[in-house]
Amino acid sequence: MLPPLGALRVFEAAARLASFSRAADELHVTHAAVSHQIRQLEEWFGRPLFVREKRGVRLAPEADRLAEALSMSFERIAAEAESLKLRTKSEITVACIPSIATRWLIPALSEFLTAHTEAMVKVVYATAAQHLRETGCDVLITLGADTSDGVQCTRLFSRVNKPVASPRYLDGKGSLTDAEEIAAADLLHDETTAHWQQWFTKAGVAPSRSRRGPVFQDFNLLATAAIAGHGVALCPVEVCRREIKNGDLIVLSDISVLERESYFLISKVSRQKAVAAFCDWFQQVVVPASS
Structure with missing residues (x-):
């Protein structure tokens, strides 16, 4: 038989933060609600889980392993939930510099939406200096590579x-x-x-x-x-x-400058299916005709 699950969530936060008040703030409940849940859990176990002191609380030694197990379990649950969310999400936010947006993305976007009727695409402006994490978007189409950890960076074409x-x-x-x-x-x-x-x-x-x-x-x-x-x-x-x-x-001339610069398509390595489909589609739009 499991203890009350809601009380376990409160206990994990209080143990990790070593404070009922900070746990209340994190969980967006009152201090009294945290105290009530902890008392309920202590009654279930038949022993105190915290040592009450004048300046706060500290975890009772016998409750340490429970707190560690709960923290690991909640982290795993959060990771699996985020993974499932990424796999099923169909909303795509694309940050794109204006030159590529007006000439390549927007004119062809209806093709993607026709082929992926479940997808919802939002297009916002990007600047050439931004990295993916700074935009808060799923996809970044910009001038210059993004070498940050956890991103997939694909060259589209040259800036010659x-x-x-x-x-x-x-x-x-x-x-x-x-x-x-x-x-x-x-x-x-x-x-x-x-x-x-x-x-x-x-x-x-x-x-x-x-x-x-x-x-x-x-x-x-x-x-x-x-x-x-x-x-x-x-x-x-x-x-x-x-x-x-x-x-x-x-x-007018074959003499050129800026030959070493390029435009890139950037997304997270752990991207959802809709984002992967968008990236594959956009590469097909711009790359085959490039020299």
């Missing part, structure tokens, strides 16, 4: 940047086939002018206008300006794969 411009802009400027011509063009910047500085250094020119032109805080703003014909932008060609294929943007 090349100069691009829209046909509308080139109609008035010509083909812009070499670095000197690009140097004289209207330059658009993504967050900083440093990337254009790197590009011109690699191309072997030192344009006086490389620091001029508007700077856009968000890549989507930069891409919109480039497509609208406002100038030449350095863009990650894999991110803009569709715009380039459709002719909305034209790559």
Whole structure:
């Protein structure tokens, strides 16, 4: 015959914390409720489980093994419950940087939802500097790897940047086939002018206008300006794969920068089935067409 299970939970907390008051706070009950449950359990065992002292309580020596066994059991129950929750949960929260969200995730998301009608997906913004644990989400799609323990990090594609411009802009400027011509063009910047500085250094020119032109805080703003014909932008060609294929943007040079950086799909190693299905699907969306 088992002792009262509710009283055992109270006893474990009081023994672990060495305090009825702290146990009450942890369990969100009153001090009187804890005292009542402990007395009930002591009556069941026919012996005191705690030594009452002026400044609090301490565990009776003969109750030590019971407290240890209960702590181990509750930890195991909690772990199994969390595992079951992960295996059955169908809600997926995805943190995604805006450039990937607008070009790859959102346009294709209906395909995933059609194939997984039980899934509920929430998409929130991420920044390139965040790690998965900082977002509190199930999935993170971002620029840069996450090397934290307990996460699975999968490379999607490269961040290689090349100069691009829209046909509308080139109609008035010509083909812009070499670095000197690009140097004289209207330059658009993504967050900083440093990337254009790197590009011109690699191309072997030192344009006086490389620091001029508007700077856009968000890549989507930069891409919109480039497509609208406002100038030449350095863009990650894999991110803009569709715009380039459709002719909305034209790559002006094979000289590139940021070749060592990549975009990644990140999730927990112990991910639930719905998250695993989402990750597998998204990799199929973006990876097969990459170079």
